[in-house]
Amino acid sequence: xxxxxxxxxxxxxxxxxxxxxxxxxxxxxxxxxxxxxxxxxxxxxxxxxxxxxxxxxxxxxxxxxxxxxxxxxxxxxxxxxxxxxxxxxxxxxxxxxxxxxxxxxxxxxxxxxxxxxxxxxxxxxxxxxxxxxxxxxxxxxxxxxxxxxxxxxxxxxxxxxxxxxxxxxxxxxxxxxxxxxxxxxxxxxxxxxxxxxxxxxxxxxxxxxxxxxxxxxxxxxxxxxxxxxxxxxxxxxxxxxxxxxxxxxxxxxxxxxxxxxxxxxxxxxxxxxxxxxxxxxxxxxxx
Numbered sequence: 001x002x003x004x005x006x007x008x009x010x011x012x013x014x015x016x017x018x019x020x021x022x023x024x025x026x027x028x029x030x031x032x033x034x035x036x037x038x039x040x041x042x043x044x045x046x047x048x049x050x051x052x053x054x055x056x057x058x059x060x061x062x063x064x065x066x067x068x069x070x071x072x073x074x075x076x077x078x079x080x081x082x083x084x085x086x087x088x089x090x091x092x093x094x095x096x097x098x099x100x101x102x103x104x105x106x107x108x109x110x111x112x113x114x115x116x117x118x119x120x121x122x123x124x125x126x127x128x129x130x131x132x133x134x135x136x137x138x139x140x141x142x143x144x145x146x147x148x149x150x151x152x153x154x155x156x157x158x159x160x161x162x163x164x165x166x167x168x169x170x171x172x173x174x175x176x177x178x179x180x181x182x183x184x185x186x187x188x189x190x191x192x193x194x195x196x197x198x199x200x201x202x203x204x205x206x207x208x209x210x211x212x213x214x215x216x217x218x219x220x221x222x223x224x225x226x227x228x229x230x231x232x233x234x235x236x237x238x239x240x241x242x243x244x245x246x247x248x249x250x251x252x253x254x255x256x257x258x259x260x261x262x263x264x265x266x267x268x269x270x271x272x273x274x275x276x277x278x279x280x281x282x283x284x285x286x287x
Contacts, residue, residue, distance in 0.1 A: 001122065001159045002063040003147040004033060004191065006040070007082075009057030015040065015050050019146035019159070019192040019222075020061070022111070022123035025251050029118040030095075030108040031061070031083070032247060033191030034223055038085050038094050043105040043223075059083045064158070065120040078157060083114055097246060098253035100176060105223045105239065106246045110254065124193065124218050126248065134196065134217040136170035136179070136242075144185055144222045144238070146192030162189065166196075167237060177245035179220065180237045190224035194240050218243060 002020040007013070020033035036043045040055040048055060062080050087093050094107040112118055143161045164183025181194065195216040223239035241247070
């Protein structure tokens with residue numbers, strides 16, 4: 001989990017606060033939050049959100065890291081670092097949905113090269129979550145886990161769990177894969193992971209059923225109530241983007257782009273063979 005301070009592109013002034021979280025997939029670590037958090041624009045209208053029209057240029061990330069003493073995990077300590085939202089050429093560093101783009105209010109930032117030691121950061125293991133195959137139903141109780149309070153009044157700098165209810169049919173989408181959550185949340189919780197209590201029990205080694213040590217399943221990313229249409233806000237409905245349909249495609253599309261295709265591998269191999277042969281022939285001629 002991470003508390004995010006959104007810093008202005010030109011002045012570095014604080015534009016607002018939000019929530020993010022870290023996840024791991026295919027041995028890569030990603031910071032996940034909402035598109036409107038990093039772009040500074042409403043994900044539906046694309047208009048600037050801040051009254052000054054200022055746009056974000058960086059995130060100040062406050063998170064917790066584990067401490068180990070002789071391989072024994074001890075309580076966490078906090079750490080803070082900045083992430084620039086653009087690369088050296090001025091292009092955004094975040095990843096968007098391969099099909100819906102910024103119409104899905106979810107982004108991921110690969111942080112393996114941006115953070116000194118990702119192994120100490122608490123993160124959601126997406127492979128484990130996928131293996132659980134959690135099923136959602138209308139009226140399931142959900143927990144939006146984020147930072148609605150300022151750091152000065154949060155009791156222990158840890159996230160707050162705000163409860164809500166799955167309010168729309170989770171398995172039926174219209175043009176976009178999104179689900180409504182009924183509940184009062186607050187500014188600062190945009191980008192929060194949404195969890196539900198696990199209803200089932202896991203089998204013990206002897207074949208009997210026992211309680212699972214982790215009672216929560218990750219189901220999606222919260223988009224907040226304050227960034228929506230007025231009717232949704234007045235109805236106290238927040239948008240949750242299910243991670244299987246919204247986050248996994250973002251990461252898998254990125255991973256696919258990092259893996260050379262068979263044709264690319266063949267071309268590289270042919271080029272290598274040609275270069276080697278040319279060098280060998282040149283050497284013969286020179287000799």
